[in-house]
Amino acid sequence: MSQRKTELRNFVKRYCNNKLAVLGLVIFFLIVAVVLIAPLLIPYGEAEIDVAAFSAAPSSKHLLGTDTVGRDVLARLLYGGRVSLFVGVVSTAISVVIGIPLGLLAAFYRGWFETIVMRAADIFMTIPSTILILFLVSMFGPSIITVTVVIGVLGWTKFARQIFGTVLAVREKDYIEGGRAVGQKDSVIIAKYILPNAIAPIFISITFRIAAAIIQESSLSFLGMGVQMPAASWGNMLYNAQSITILKSCQWMWIPPGVALVITILSINFIGNGLRDALDPKTALR
Amino acid sequence: MKKYVLKRLLIAIPTFLGITLFVFTLCYFATGSPLELLLSDPNISEAEVARRAEELGLNDPFHEQYFTWMKNMLSGNLGVSYRTGNPVSGMLMDALWPTLLLVLASVLVACLISFPLGIQSARHQNGIWDNISAVFSFLSTSTPSFFLGLVFLSIFSVHLGILPIGGMYDTGKSETMLSLLRHLIMPACVLGSTMVGSLVQYIRSSMLEVMGEDYVRTARSKGLKELVVITKHVLRNSLIPVVTYLGMEIPLLMGGAIVTEQVFSWPGLGSLMLKSINSRDYSTIMGVTIITAVAVMVFNLLTDLLYGVLDPRIRHN
Numbered sequence: 001m002s003q004r005k006t007e008l009r010n011f012v013k014r015y016c017n018n019k020l021a022v023l024g025l026v027i028f029f030l031i032v033a034v035v036l037i038a039p040l041l042i043p044y045g046e047a048e049i050d051v052a053a054f055s056a057a058p059s060s061k062h063l064l065g066t067d068t069v070g071r072d073v074l075a076r077l078l079y080g081g082r083v084s085l086f087v088g089v090v091s092t093a094i095s096v097v098i099g100i101p102l103g104l105l106a107a108f109y110r111g112w113f114e115t116i117v118m119r120a121a122d123i124f125m126t127i128p129s130t131i132l133i134l135f136l137v138s139m140f141g142p143s144i145i146t147v148t149v150v151i152g153v154l155g156w157t158k159f160a161r162q163i164f165g166t167v168l169a170v171r172e173k174d175y176i177e178g179g180r181a182v183g184q185k186d187s188v189i190i191a192k193y194i195l196p197n198a199i200a201p202i203f204i205s206i207t208f209r210i211a212a213a214i215i216q217e218s219s220l221s222f223l224g225m226g227v228q229m230p231a232a233s234w235g236n237m238l239y240n241a242q243s244i245t246i247l248k249s250c251q252w253m254w255i256p257p258g259v260a261l262v263i264t265i266l267s268i269n270f271i272g273n274g275l276r277d278a279l280d281p282k283t284a285l286r
Numbered sequence: 287m288k289k290y291v292l293k294r295l296l297i298a299i300p301t302f303l304g305i306t307l308f309v310f311t312l313c314y315f316a317t318g319s320p321l322e323l324l325l326s327d328p329n330i331s332e333a334e335v336a337r338r339a340e341e342l343g344l345n346d347p348f349h350e351q352y353f354t355w356m357k358n359m360l361s362g363n364l365g366v367s368y369r370t371g372n373p374v375s376g377m378l379m380d381a382l383w384p385t386l387l388l389v390l391a392s393v394l395v396a397c398l399i400s401f402p403l404g405i406q407s408a409r410h411q412n413g414i415w416d417n418i419s420a421v422f423s424f425l426s427t428s429t430p431s432f433f434l435g436l437v438f439l440s441i442f443s444v445h446l447g448i449l450p451i452g453g454m455y456d457t458g459k460s461e462t463m464l465s466l467l468r469h470l471i472m473p474a475c476v477l478g479s480t481m482v483g484s485l486v487q488y489i490r491s492s493m494l495e496v497m498g499e500d501y502v503r504t505a506r507s508k509g510l511k512e513l514v515v516i517t518k519h520v521l522r523n524s525l526i527p528v529v530t531y532l533g534m535e536i537p538l539l540m541g542g543a544i545v546t547e548q549v550f551s552w553p554g555l556g557s558l559m560l561k562s563i564n565s566r567d568y569s570t571i572m573g574v575t576i577i578t579a580v581a582v583m584v585f586n587l588l589t590d591l592l593y594g595v596l597d598p599r600i601r602h603n
Contacts, residue, residue, distance in 0.1 A: 119300065119301065119304060120304075122301050122304070123301060123304045123305050123308055125537070126301060126305060126537065126579050126582050126583060126586075127305060127308075127309075127575060127578065127579045127582070128537050128538065128540045128541030128578055128579075128582065129538075129541055130541030130542065130544050130545070131540075131541055131544070131559060131574065131575055131578055132575070134544070134559060134560070134563055135309075135312065135563070135571060135575060136312070138563040138566070138571070139312065211428070215430050218430055218432075219430060219431075219432060219545045222430075222432045222545065222548075223544070223545065223548060223560060225563070235430075235432075238432060238433060238436065241436050242436075242548075242549070244444065244451065247436060247439060247440050247444055248440070248444045248445075251440075254436065258430075258433035258436070258437070261429075261430055261433060262425075262428050262429050262430075262433070265427075265428040265429075265430075266424060266425070266428040269424060269427060269428055270424070
């Protein structure tokens, strides 16, 4: 037990020594905090229309200006952040809940279960995910829930494959056979020997998957297939930028959500890289 | 080598069948049947609708419809688009080449940027180029392609006016290579940038690993010129993980191309897919999905073959 505690302490120490990783964590928490307390910060709702100000440039009244319909851009930015983060985190949770058990059981029991799971993963990975997502969203109608579920369901393959590999490697070790020999139940063997080793890389994958899910949702919303108006999402705020007039003269409408996306995803990537380097300093890229 | 290729092909077949079954099942249960247009027209009697349904085979059991569709598809008939009335296979072919061109151009751009950066980073660790490439990598993986595309459009097309806004060729004028290149360069850079980040790091770490090997030390102590050591020994052997990575990324590129094609109005499979989805044109939707899956499988096969060429151990095992 104490060996684990020292490992954990060393892990945290290595992570905290990595300036980028800490920066990423700080920025990410700041973003989460700001979007959560959004109603306290700005007086406008995300769909509230100010008839006196259509496409208004930033002013003291609207800090980031208004969009073409008169909605406050800063408000939409903050509320949109909620949506993007929600979809990113919840869809990843769905992917984990589907992928981990499938990969774990496929590696543990092998046989036809493994073949089915791995073939299914092949199929899901061969069809480009954006196409499949568009297909499914068009069938069920775009909405926050559809987008979250679809992105989540299509993201299972990465986790399944990862834990499959980890379990396969550990499976052949002697202590597993030893456990079996003394009659330990399968579930105990999995919980006690296999999962602890597999957890850390999974966490790293979870971090990167959240970033990928945020990019996927924003791309979908940008195409008009994700979060629908009047709800805000960083992606659908960029939808209007496809018009040349807005691109040219209304920078306040499309640059803030884009920058918000970059900063958020960047911070998540810093965290993921930090976790990876802290986990195994030998494979640290720098 | 032949056995290796055959084995790869054999594995691809069940995957392909699985994909077709999956896509067909999804469409089968989708709402918006091709008869909707007919049903909404009050002049057409119910008997007529029933007759059309029978004619299209919509009342046949599931497996019969699947087999008919497969049979048609394998003989090149992918049906007719509900939106335009044109044969789907023709539309797919028209849209396939622009997308392939875009994807290949993006890979080229990505390699042109990544290889020098990656090699330089590996040769001079923690030097200025290494740090630049680190920053570059982080930024490129964190920037959504549509935002980068909009920024490029804003700078180069709208404010500087030196590159066109969209499409594949200059409208009205003849389709020259120059106009194609002018239209291609921005989307290719944008789509390529999604790969650059990880590609640079892969090249760097792969080269670092190879440079630590004994045979490189031997080559150096033999007195070979540094350039020869790098190109002949290090680069060739570090290519293998890089090729794997490229092979894995190309399917992602085919998906990412959808967004890029939308931003730059590039007439490829992505634009076709979006138009078909907006008009519930299921035959085209199925066609695009199948053809992208096939393209991905072909790329995977080519990657495996390239693997065999680069690493003799694999093809003789």
